[in-house]
Amino acid sequence: MHLIDTDQTNFDTIYKNFRWEIPANLNIAHQICERHQNNKDKVVIYYENAEGDCASYNFGQLKTLSDQFANALVARGIKRGDRVAIVLSQRIETVIAHLAIYKLGAIALPLAILFGPEALEYRLRDSGARIAITDVSKYETLSNLESSLDELQLVIGCHCGNPETEFWQLLNQGSTDFEIVQTQADDPACLIYTSGTTGPPKGALVAHRAIIGNFTGFEMSQNFFPQANDVFWTPADWAWTGGLWDGLLPSLNYGVPILAYEGSGFDPQRACQLLEKYQVTNAFIPPTALKMLRSVDGIKDKYSFNLRAVMSAGEQVGEELIHWGREILGITINEMWGQTEFNYLVGNCSAIMEPKPGSMGKPYPGHRVDVIDDEGKVLADGEHGELAAWCDDPVMFLGYWNNEAATESKKTGNWFRTGDVGYRDEDGFLWFVGRKDDVISSAGYRIGPGEIEDSLLRHPAVMQAAVIGKPDELRGQIVKAFVVLSNHQQASDELAKEIQQSVRERLSAHEYPREIEFVDTLPMTTTGKVRRMDLRQREINSAKPED
Numbered sequence: 203m204h205l206i207d208t209d210q211t212n213f214d215t216i217y218k219n220f221r222w223e224i225p226a227n228l229n230i231a232h233q234i235c236e237r238h239q240n241n242k243d244k245v246v247i248y249y250e251n252a253e254g255d256c257a258s259y260n261f262g263q264l265k266t267l268s269d270q271f272a273n274a275l276v277a278r279g280i281k282r283g284d285r286v287a288i289v290l291s292q293r294i295e296t297v298i299a300h301l302a303i304y305k306l307g308a309i310a311l312p313l314a315i316l317f318g319p320e321a322l323e324y325r326l327r328d329s330g331a332r333i334a335i336t337d338v339s340k341y342e343t344l345s346n347l348e349s350s351l352d353e354l355q356l357v358i359g360c361h362c363g364n365p366e367t368e369f370w371q372l373l374n375q376g377s378t379d380f381e382i383v384q385t386q387a388d389d390p391a392c393l394i395y396t397s398g399t400t401g402p403p404k405g406a407l408v409a410h411r412a413i414i415g416n417f418t419g420f421e422m423s424q425n426f427f428p429q430a431n432d433v434f435w436t437p438a439d440w441a442w443t444g445g446l447w448d449g450l451l452p453s454l455n456y457g458v459p460i461l462a463y464e465g466s467g468f469d470p471q472r473a474c475q476l477l478e479k480y481q482v483t484n485a486f487i488p489p490t491a492l493k494m495l496r497s498v499d500g501i502k503d504k505y506s507f508n509l510r511a512v513m514s515a516g517e518q519v520g521e522e523l524i525h526w527g528r529e530i531l532g533i534t535i536n537e538m539w540g541q542t543e544f545n546y547l548v549g550n551c552s553a554i555m556e557p558k559p560g561s562m563g564k565p566y567p568g569h570r571v572d573v574i575d576d577e578g579k580v581l582a583d584g585e586h587g588e589l590a591a592w593c594d595d596p597v598m599f600l601g602y603w604n605n606e607a608a609t610e611s612k613k614t615g616n617w618f619r620t621g622d623v624g625y626r627d628e629d630g631f632l633w634f635v636g637r638k639d640d641v642i643s644s645a646g647y648r649i650g651p652g653e654i655e656d657s658l659l660r661h662p663a664v665m666q667a668a669v670i671g672k673p674d675e676l677r678g679q680i681v682k683a684f685v686v687l688s689n690h691q692q693a694s695d696e697l698a699k700e701i702q703q704s705v706r707e708r709l710s711a712h713e714y715p716r717e718i719e720f721v722d723t724l725p726m727t728t729t730g731k732v733r734r735m736d737l738r739q740r741e742i743n744s745a746k747p748e749d
Contacts, residue, residue, distance in 0.1 A: 205414075206421045206567065213422075213555040213564065214630075220418065220567035224596050228387040228410045231304040234454035235264050236382065246454055248433075248480060249294055251464040259294055261457075266378050267294075268301035273376030275302060278333065278356055282307035282383060285329045285393060289313045289322065289336040289344065292440050292462040295360045295369055297450070299335050304410075307383035310392045312441040315340060323347050325395050326354055329405055329603060335369065338362055387411035390600055394443055396542050405603030406542045413451060415597030419546035419566040420452045423536045424484045425511035425553035428456045435461040435476065436486040437468050438730070443542045444516055448486050458484075470494040474505045481508040488516040488730040490666070492523050492535070497665055497688055502530050513538050513549070516730050518634055520656030524559040537562055539634065541620055543599040543612075544591045547571050548632055560656065561631040562624070569595055573626050578614035581625075586635060589624045590617040623650065640734050642671030644679045647712045651734070654713055657705045658683060663691045664701065668724050668732045672717060672741050683715035684737055686724060693720035 210216045238244065242262030249257045280286060286303050288310060290296040303310040311329050313322060315337070322344065326334065330353040334344050341359035348354050360369040385391075391410045395403040421427050424434075434453040438445035453460035461480050465472060468491050476482070487495070492514060495501065509531055514523070515538040527535040538549035539562040548571050550563035557563060565571040570592035573581045581587045591598070593616045601609040612619050623635040635641065635650035642649040651669035658667035666686040671679035685701065687693060698718040706714035725736040 204421060204426075205417045206426065208426045211554050213551060216422075217565070217567045222414075222568050222596055224387050224411050224414055226387060227384055228414070229304060229307075229382055229385045230391050230410050230413045230451065231268065231301045232382055233410075233413050234451055235261060235268065235301055238454075238457055239265060241457065244457055246457060246459050247294060247297060247462055248459055249292075249462045249464070250476070251293075252466065257294070259297075264297060264301060264454075267298045267373065268305060269378050269380035270376035271298050271373045272302035272305045272380045274372045275308070275333065276306060277376070278372075280306065280308055280332060283390070284308045284333075285311045285331040287311040287313055287326060287329070287331040287334040288441070289315055289317070289334055289340050290360070290441075291315045291337070291464050292445075293337075293360070293464050294462070295335070295337075296440055297454075297462075298373070300446075300450075304385075304391055305380060305382045307385050307389070309390050309407075312392070312394060312446060314439050314441040316439075319343050319347065323351070325403065325405070326351055329393055332356070333358060336360070385410055387596075388600070392446075393603055394446075394542050404605060404608060407600040407603055408447075409596075409600050411596040412447070412545065412599075413455065415568070415595065416447055416452060416546045417455070418568045419538060419540070419549055420448065422551035422553075422566055423511070423513040423538050423546075423549045425536070425551060427452075427484060427511070428458045429483075429510075432456075432458045432483045433461065433480055434458055434484045435463070435480065435482045437463070437473060437491050438486060438488060438516075443540075443545055444486060444488065444730075447545055448513070448515070448538075468494060470498050474498060474501060477507050477509065478505045483508055484511050485509065486513045486515070489514050489519050489523060490517065490726070490730045490732075492519070492527070493659065493666055496523070496526055496530075507531065509533050511536065511552075515539060515549075517732065518560075518652035518656065520652065520659065521559040522656055522660045524557070539563070539589075539622075539632070540597075541622075544595070544618055544620065545597055547591055547597070558627075558629075558631050560653070561627070561633050564630050564632065569597070571632065573624060573632070574614065574617055574619075576614075578617050583626055583628045586623060586625045588638065589620045589622045589632065589634075590614070591620065592616060593618050637734075640670070642669075642679050642681055644671065644674075644681060644712060645677040649681060649713055653709065654681060654683070654705060654715065657708045658685065658701065658715075660708065661701050661704050663687055663697060665689075666724055668734060668737060669715065670734050670737045670741070673745070680716040681713065682717040682719065682741070684719050684721050684724060686721060 238261040247259040392408040436449035519537040534552035536550040550557040573587040665688040672682040674680040725733040
């Protein structure tokens, strides 16, 4: 099933002619699993863990196992609308849990396995989750939280050693017969918490219809997905939008095998081995991971890849990574832009449209995105404003969990304000400048961090970089850069001056970082975004006088 006519070769024509067809009744589990049972022997999950243990699963197994687990959840009191937390990495139990939850009309609450106790407690309490499913690494933590959370009634552990709460023992007690609850397209399916880059995380409630709303962007960002013998992989955590809605769910929908790799953290060498071993054709690789791949010596000569499309999102990709992808990976990375609340809106399709390196691309078919001012007026080409999406869109979220005021505060007329600043060029391409909170105001200039960070990455000594505005009495703010150096590079004043000069020469005198601080790591959200908020707070704290 394609939503996009693959015979079309003009991006703008496809956009103009596209119309949504969303059925009134829609359930994600049916869309991505049940309707594939005429091809039930098709392998769609390849699993490998850090120790190299491997397994594979087909559509028939996914249906049977998820039917059993759905019955097991019902037996423990889970009903339509209840929230069930999934605190798991990329593993088969994650897939089974999602399918089972959707089948019974409950709401999946994906949470990152890397979350600590406070992060888990906040989200479990705020959502009112009834059950949490996890592995041995978080079983004790969640069990300890259970007594302090009124709504949380059971923690199910994968291979946890407790027969009363062990995932597979509970699953095996469930019948293999289960009738999917008939859900409407607008019914809630998933509750995903925002990254918290600009404040406390909020729960974004996503409807079943979003599964279809993602597909135009997915098909085009993956250069007309699927094609024969496609294999998909993403290192992105399946607990966040990028890994789940931009990787796992669409791959299953199209019947394309997806690689599930259960490793801790992103290892660029292991990533290269996986790409080669499974002959991955399509991938979503966040910019942070691409930058780490870029540090692998001799990657082009050491590995034999089969990539035909890579999509990247979450942070600005930048011109330097685009050029690296063409030279080393042999593909043009398709940058994409979207949000937890409103996913897969804008991007590129290098198969039919020459991307402009550094731009986000154009709105994908079925999505209306533009640049508006504070009153909701669409701005002219080249004018900076807030990127906004038209609310009548199947991929738009239902609202923030128990926070209608926050939902309404993001709307101006029928525009949903994303909080991202950007502009549209004369060819209709959209360009990201920065988060509203990230925009630096220095000596009358409004400066976005993305372009500076991209310029910093062009220096051979720089592996990662983040830029913020540091308070300054004269200029209001100055540009400050936090830099992680590449392997074997030594921090020095001379190197800092060299990096500063390289940016000054590439950009302008008002944009170069007047301060550079070398750091070992950058603060990241679990979704791989730089937490510039933490860096700004660090500057504030360092400026406070000691008691």
